[in-house]
Amino acid sequence: MTILLTGCDGYQGWPMLMRLGVKYPDEKIIGVDNFTRRHWVAEVGSWSAIPIYPMDERIESFKEFFKLNNLEFRYMDLRNWSVVDNLIREEEPRTIVHYAAQPSAPYSMIDAEHAIDTQMNNVKSTLNLIHSINKNNLDTFLIETTTMGVYGTPNIDITDELLPVEFRGRKDTLPFPAQAGSWYHWSKVHDANNLLFAYRVYGMNVIDLRLGIVHGIRTEESERDKSLATRFDFDFWFGTLFNRFAAQCVAGFPLTIYGEGGQTRGYISLEDTIRVTELAVEAEKKGYNLINTFLETASVKMVAEKIQEAGKNIGLNVELKSVPNPRKEAEKHYYNPSNEKMFNLGFKSKYDLISSLEVVLKDLSEYKERIVVKKDKFLPKVLREKL
Amino acid sequence: MTILLTGCDGYQGWPMLMRLGVKYPDEKIIGVDNFTRRHWVAEVGSWSAIPIYPMDERIESFKEFFKLNNLEFRYMDLRNWSVVDNLIREEEPRTIVHYAAQPSAPYSMIDAEHAIDTQMNNVKSTLNLIHSINKNNLDTFLIETTTMGVYGTPNIDITDELLPVEFRGRKDTLPFPAQAGSWYHWSKVHDANNLLFAYRVYGMNVIDLRLGIVHGIRTEESERDKSLATRFDFDFWFGTLFNRFAAQCVAGFPLTIYGEGGQTRGYISLEDTIRVTELAVEAEKKGYNLINTFLETASVKMVAEKIQEAGKNIGLNVELKSVPNPRKEAEKHYYNPSNEKMFNLGFKSKYDLISSLEVVLKDLSEYKERIVVKKDKFLPKVLREKL
Numbered sequence: 001m002t003i004l005l006t007g008c009d010g011y012q013g014w015p016m017l018m019r020l021g022v023k024y025p026d027e028k029i030i031g032v033d034n035f036t037r038r039h040w041v042a043e044v045g046s047w048s049a050i051p052i053y054p055m056d057e058r059i060e061s062f063k064e065f066f067k068l069n070n071l072e073f074r075y076m077d078l079r080n081w082s083v084v085d086n087l088i089r090e091e092e093p094r095t096i097v098h099y100a101a102q103p104s105a106p107y108s109m110i111d112a113e114h115a116i117d118t119q120m121n122n123v124k125s126t127l128n129l130i131h132s133i134n135k136n137n138l139d140t141f142l143i144e145t146t147t148m149g150v151y152g153t154p155n156i157d158i159t160d161e162l163l164p165v166e167f168r169g170r171k172d173t174l175p176f177p178a179q180a181g182s183w184y185h186w187s188k189v190h191d192a193n194n195l196l197f198a199y200r201v202y203g204m205n206v207i208d209l210r211l212g213i214v215h216g217i218r219t220e221e222s223e224r225d226k227s228l229a230t231r232f233d234f235d236f237w238f239g240t241l242f243n244r245f246a247a248q249c250v251a252g253f254p255l256t257i258y259g260e261g262g263q264t265r266g267y268i269s270l271e272d273t274i275r276v277t278e279l280a281v282e283a284e285k286k287g288y289n290l291i292n293t294f295l296e297t298a299s300v301k302m303v304a305e306k307i308q309e310a311g312k313n314i315g316l317n318v319e320l321k322s323v324p325n326p327r328k329e330a331e332k333h334y335y336n337p338s339n340e341k342m343f344n345l346g347f348k349s350k351y352d353l354i355s356s357l358e359v360v361l362k363d364l365s366e367y368k369e370r371i372v373v374k375k376d377k378f379l380p381k382v383l384r385e386k387l
Numbered sequence: 388m389t390i391l392l393t394g395c396d397g398y399q400g401w402p403m404l405m406r407l408g409v410k411y412p413d414e415k416i417i418g419v420d421n422f423t424r425r426h427w428v429a430e431v432g433s434w435s436a437i438p439i440y441p442m443d444e445r446i447e448s449f450k451e452f453f454k455l456n457n458l459e460f461r462y463m464d465l466r467n468w469s470v471v472d473n474l475i476r477e478e479e480p481r482t483i484v485h486y487a488a489q490p491s492a493p494y495s496m497i498d499a500e501h502a503i504d505t506q507m508n509n510v511k512s513t514l515n516l517i518h519s520i521n522k523n524n525l526d527t528f529l530i531e532t533t534t535m536g537v538y539g540t541p542n543i544d545i546t547d548e549l550l551p552v553e554f555r556g557r558k559d560t561l562p563f564p565a566q567a568g569s570w571y572h573w574s575k576v577h578d579a580n581n582l583l584f585a586y587r588v589y590g591m592n593v594i595d596l597r598l599g600i601v602h603g604i605r606t607e608e609s610e611r612d613k614s615l616a617t618r619f620d621f622d623f624w625f626g627t628l629f630n631r632f633a634a635q636c637v638a639g640f641p642l643t644i645y646g647e648g649g650q651t652r653g654y655i656s657l658e659d660t661i662r663v664t665e666l667a668v669e670a671e672k673k674g675y676n677l678i679n680t681f682l683e684t685a686s687v688k689m690v691a692e693k694i695q696e697a698g699k700n701i702g703l704n705v706e707l708k709s710v711p712n713p714r715k716e717a718e719k720h721y722y723n724p725s726n727e728k729m730f731n732l733g734f735k736s737k738y739d740l741i742s743s744l745e746v747v748l749k750d751l752s753e754y755k756e757r758i759v760v761k762k763d764k765f766l767p768k769v770l771r772e773k774l
Contacts, residue, residue: 112518131499
């Protein structure tokens, strides 16, 4: 049996590759990547706060620590139909965990080329996987992490069931309307739509994990050794909100809140994300499965205040600064998504925002200088000039 | 002033290019195309029932008949960002009519490559236009013909306004959920979503004309001379339902109805489509405008029966044959889309299904042999074997 993991060099990808390796010692776990995440972060002039090892060293280290020889890496550009189709035809993976994507909203909003490349990269990769599974008549379970950002922030509850709609005296249940907020987020809407159609037209087994904002640093496997660590981005483009705040906090900079900080989103820790994906692999759910994947919702201001509080406990004096919001988004809005389905998989959380934070602050403190030296990559201009 | 028309060699594109030329004699009307429609139809082994002229001869003929020298053709692949951006930067079109696309649902369903290429072709072309308009800070009106197929066939009325939704005691108005039925139709969902976001993030002036199934042959300009005729496809892949039926009727073959023929769709004639697009160009509507564009709804069986009846009137004995439905779609369903906004543009119909038919049957009769010789390209296998 073979499991394929795309984007195995990424923030979630590398820990998930190890998780699959440990969980299925008798299966071949193939990870593919073309290292574009490393290039993208280099392009914006930043780096991972925690140094990450080259893939071959990661794999060697995994062998050594876990006494397992079932991880296999393939350098591969998923936009290339022929190589994707060759791999899937030869390996016939029972499950594909599709993480590979350009994952940053701000990066996708840089300019025309970044916007277009983000959509083409993400949509083409997913289409190639869908069509190769179908062409080769496989029963593969296709698991993709999309994003809660697909929904935007509607003024009604967000359900991952079909939405009951009554209009002019008639009723139907329809897919929840998408209202994304960046070219990246729309690429995931396109993916989610194509996944739904792959189920409807081919009967494909699809699990669309709509992820909240992922935070944190450790997973059960990656915490075993520095050589097994996953990347931790803290720049404006690739650092998710919580991680960026945590890095700023460790480096002694104020936490910058756009506008009133009322933007509320779903959050989930890296370890919990890996755990949900693991459960999704284990469940082998047939048919189409849309699962909102987040543990808790919080506003930007709430996240900042939690970090401020946790910082105090370890002697860090964290200042909060409000700056104008550069993004077009509602400052105050209703936000109430459901996440029952995630728990129905058997999920139990290991890290919430607070417990994640303690670990992150501790782990990052060693790399303070790597963060400080890149301060122009995460501090708003107004703060950079003052510091 | 300049107007840009993409896909100017297509079924709608060529008549629309002439319409713009006649209507705006003092403006430069630039048509772009890479002739892929001709290649796609050749690939499936068919051709236009009505012979069409090479683009340079079409343009020369237009000059001669209309005494106008304002049409300009550029060979261009819209997937190429640099050439698209160069053109738009240099010409600064006041309006872009974006017709260029792989427009066939069955063609997009042939296999993996056709599915993937359809989505990549259509989505990339539209993204290039959106981002070049934005990059060059233009107020361009971007008019795209998407498709009523974006909506699928929900059990509620289809509105081109935002859909009022009440869920768990709270209310919002949301974009109408998409439920397309082919990789082609989903490519237009992706386009429609990207257009909506282009308005929301850049304030772009967008008109999304959601077209019904287009039928017919003549437009005010194309009927002037054979050298000005537009293409008329009748094969399984590129012939729209009505046009395919009309061709089968002229060639003396039975009309083939998939299943019970209960599938109901919106229809509009080519001349009416051109007229609505013309009105959309004229209106210069700021902001985001979604306009359902069809004249009437009819089931497959109703269309076939109308053709049978009209055939009788001119001495054609048209037989109806039912064959199993090869597509996954509901045989019987509710279908009630609105089209008030189209009329609010000032639209008056010139051809409905019946009056379009009379002209089509007359015009096609001259080309009966070109249709008969390609009978394996439109008759279902079960009928081909008997004939």
